[in-house]
Structure formats: structure tokens, C-alpha cells
Amino acid sequence: MTRTVHLDFLKPALLFALIALATLLRAAPAPAAGTETLTVAGGCFWCVESDFESVSGVIGAVSGYTGGKTSNPTYDQVTKGGTGHYEAVQITFDPARVSRETLLNMFFRSVDPTDVGGQFCDRGSSYRTAIFVSNAGEKAIAEKAKSNAQNALGQRIVTPILQQGAFYPAEAYHQDYYKGTKLVLTRFGPKRQASAYKAYRKACGRDARVKQLWGSDAPFAGS
Template structure:
């Protein structure tokens, strides 16, 4: 008798649990139809993320690491060297609002693609520029944008176009650093993250060099 009562009680509990589980699944936001991604490396990922999240049609940008051989690398490992990874940003965008071609052209004009040793004040392999592609169509578009940039500068563009590999999101404190409110200690003194970011960007000379290279074609100088 006891066993029968136990089973009779369990059934409604399981049914209720199943209903709750289905409701939670339905509540999860579905990925936007037609969303595409573009993964680029342009030196400091804080800056690339900040730049591209300001572009209409861009849904979001995630800072991370890619292109190397070390699984689930840390920031310390990547910047120390030896992992093969770049500091990179994965940009999600709506192709109905902004094209991959436009984003690629903006990318080249937001970096120094003639520098093979890093970007601005950040030196080393992890800070080099690169574009990551997953198919022949993306590769052709990246090559066209690279040729366009080289013709516009009349200089050799060294940014490689690489086969896309696993993208590892960076640590949580790197995401949206440029608008963070947390108090951090820097060589400029204690600052909110967003102010520390601005001080770093100016001191690193990013906008000054990009403006020198690209002039009025630079889309993000002063951001």
C-alpha cells in the first residue's frame, strides 16, 4: 500500500517538473535568424570590441583568443607567448543591416595593417592583426578587402587571412571593459574601467596612428 501511494505522489511531481523545464526552454532567447559572425584580430581586444559594438547592424562583440594550439588559454598565457593565439574579437552582425564587406573595410581602417610586430604600443605575436574565415566565400571577401586596403595605402598590408579555428571567449572581466564601472588600479592611478580604458587607448597611440595612416577614412578615431 505504501509503495502505491509513493508512486501516485511521484507522477504529479515529475509531470510538474517536466512542465517547468519546457517553460524554461521556451523562455530562452532564440538566436536571431540570419545572424553572421566575423572574427578579427586587431591588437587590444578591448578597443576592437568597443569600436565594432558602435556600428549599426552589429548585434554584439566578444573578446577572446583564437588561432593557436593551446586549449582554453588564459590571458596570461596568451600575452606571455607560445600559445599561438591572437587577441581576437568575434563580431555578430545582421547582414540585412550591415554587410561583411563593410565590416572588413572598417576593420582595416581601424588598425595599422602594415605592422607585423603587434599594434601600436602592444607588441608581440598575440597583438598582431588577422582575419579568420570559415569558407571560400568569406576568404574571397577578406582578400578583396585586403587588396582594397593595400591600394588605398600604397603600402604592403601584412594582415594574414587564416582558417577559422576554435574561438575561446576571454575572461569575464575583459568583456565590455570599455564601459565597465568597476574600480581598477592602473599606472594612471585608481580609475573606473571605462576611464582606465580611455586613458590606455590614448596613451597607446591607437587613434593617432590610425588617423595618420587613414585620415578621414578612419571610422573610429576619437572613440
Template sequence: MTTMRTLKTFSLGLAITVGLFAQAKSGHAQQLETLTVAGGCFWCVEADFEKVKGVKEAVSGFAGGTVSDPTYKQVTKGGTGHLEAVQITFDPNVVQVETLLALFFRSVDPTDAGGQFCDRGQSYSTAVFATPSQKAAANAAKANAQADLGKSVVTPIRNAATFYPADSYHQDYYKQTDIILTRFGPKSKANAYKAYRKACGRDARVKELWGAAAPFAGS
């Protein structure tokens, strides 16, 4: 009888411990938040924000259009209304949305309404897709960016929209080792990304605008 009671007590204690651990994991997972931004080439935005402490993941995709689950070709061809966008999943206990928004504005050219850097057209324009709880922070970040630049910031603060992840070819492009044929010759995706980023003038323009305040230039 004593042995049986001991086993029952141990089993109950184990069940409680497992339950508390599961609740702790679930609670932590529920604390994660997302921020969706459009900053031109989504490869670059994804690469930049995955370096930020507290960011768990950045996913390349599309937002803001009228076509459900669009393809990359559809978006870049035009007519879907979508922008290349990145959905950033972050831990607000480590990095706050205000910080991410400040970094975003200083990683793009928010004075350009026609695209970003060498990529022209509506699908490459900038935007913040803010949830209702993020609207005030997004508007404040835009106002701060405009004050710091002394120029008109045209990046719109839009309502949160459905985010559609791009296909696997475009995810983590900046660190993939697959060999592809580019205008620079055969290169790994990682090296093709570096060549593209430099040729497109992204970092040069961001440095010109933001100087030492540019957080990712050269990455």
C-alpha cells in the same frame, strides 16, 4: 457544442499564431552571422565594432593558437599561438561582411607585423579569421586596403579557427564602472580604457595612416 467548437477553433488559431511567431524569431536568429578578427588590444576592437549599426555583439577572446581554452595570462605570456581577437555577431540584412572588413582594415595598422601600436608581440598582431564563404571578401578587402594605402598590407587572411571568449573581466571593458588600480592611479575600467587607448597611440597612428577614412579614431 457550439461553445466547445469555438474554443477549439480559438485554441488552434492561438497555437498557429504562437508557432508562426516562434518560427519568425528562430528564422531571424538564424540569419545572424559572425566575423572574427584580430586587431591588437581586443578591448579597443570590441568597443569600436559595438558602435556599428547591425552589429549585435562583439566578444573579446582568443583565436588561432594550439592551446584549448587559454587564459589571458597564457596568451600574453606567449607560446600558445593565439592572438587577441574579437568575434563580431552581426545581422547581414543591416550590415554586410564586406563593410565590416573595410572598417576593420581602416581601424588598425595593417602594415605592422610586430603587434599593434604600443602592444608588441605575436599575440597582438592582426589577422582576419575567415570562413570559406568570407575568404573572397576578406582577400578583396585586404587588396583594397593596400591599394588605398599604397603600402604593403601584412595582415594575413587565415582560416576560421576556434574562438575562445576571454573571462568576464575583459568583456565590455570600455564601459565598466568597476574601480581598478592602474599606472594612472585608481580609475573605473571605462576611464582606464580611455587613458590606455590614448597613451598607446592607437587613434593617432590610425589617423596618420587613414586620415578621414579612419572610422573609429577618437572613440
């Protein structure tokens, strides 16, 4: 009898422990000592992640969702609309090797910051551009980068600078999609993820539009 009662007591405790573990695994990891994070939204998060993981001084980038009101949103929820979230990327970098200002200057020149309705072929609120900041210092750097980009482009930039809230990492299959080896079915036929990503990026017109806007100042177009 004692053993049965003990096991019944453990069942709910084990359930709560598993729920807590799942929540921790979905939460964004804390940055390592000596590093900083920058969170930006630039349309398809596969592309932003791919771009910035190629930058010297960037330690890693995580695709996810931020800026909305729904806790632990799914990809389907975000893309259908109503959650308020952006597809975003949280970039972890070493400020001794690359500055926040440099990354922001690169960000503006890797997107179409004049587009209020999405990015390239991806339309809708979840694909809009944005920069997320945590304090007054980060906001000042972002505002300076935005002003410099607007002066350089000669067009009005609509990318907002927003207060950073909770960042939810996207589902595992979205992470490092651009270099994945899993076979997926696309409108171009069966392809490995890396090939599917390249086909999508070209068909979406991302690099063509960025080159049209920024010319030789575009840091990632054609990469």
C-alpha cells in the same frame, strides 16, 4: 547502506556535470538565426570590441582568443606567448543591415595593417592583426577588402587571412571593459574601467597612428 552507495555514485557524476557546464559557459555562443559572425584580430581586444559595438547592424562583440594550439587558454598564457593565439574579437552582425565587406573595410581602417610585430604600444605575436574565415566565400570577401585597403593605403598590408578555428571567449572581466564601472588600479591612478580604458587607448597611440595612416577614412579614431 544503500543511501551511502548512492551518494558515492553521485559525487563523480556531479563533478563531471560541473566540468561540462564550465566548458559550455566558456565556449563561444552559437549565432542567432539570421545573423553572421566575423572574427578579427586588431591588437587590444578591448579596443576592437568597443569600435565595432558602435556600428549599426552589429548585434554584439565578444573578446577572446583564437588561432592557437592551446585549448581554453588564459589571458596570461596568451600574452606570455607560446600558445599561438591572437587576441581576437568575434563580431555578430545582421547582414541585412551591414555587410561583411563593409565591416572588413572598417576593420582595415581601424588598425595599422602594415605592422608585423603587434599593434601600437602592444607588442608581440598575440597582438598582431588577422582575419579569420570559415569558407571560400568569406575568404574571397576578405581578400577583396585587403586588396582594396592596400591600394587605398599605398603600402604593403601584412594582415593574414587565416582559416577559422576554435574561438575561446576571454575571461569575464575583459568583456565590455570599455564601459565597465569597476574601480581598477592603473599607472594613471585608481580609475573606473571606462576611464582607464580611455586613458590606455590614448597613451597607447592607437587613434593617433590610425589617423596618420588613414586620415578621414579612419572610422573610429577619436571616438
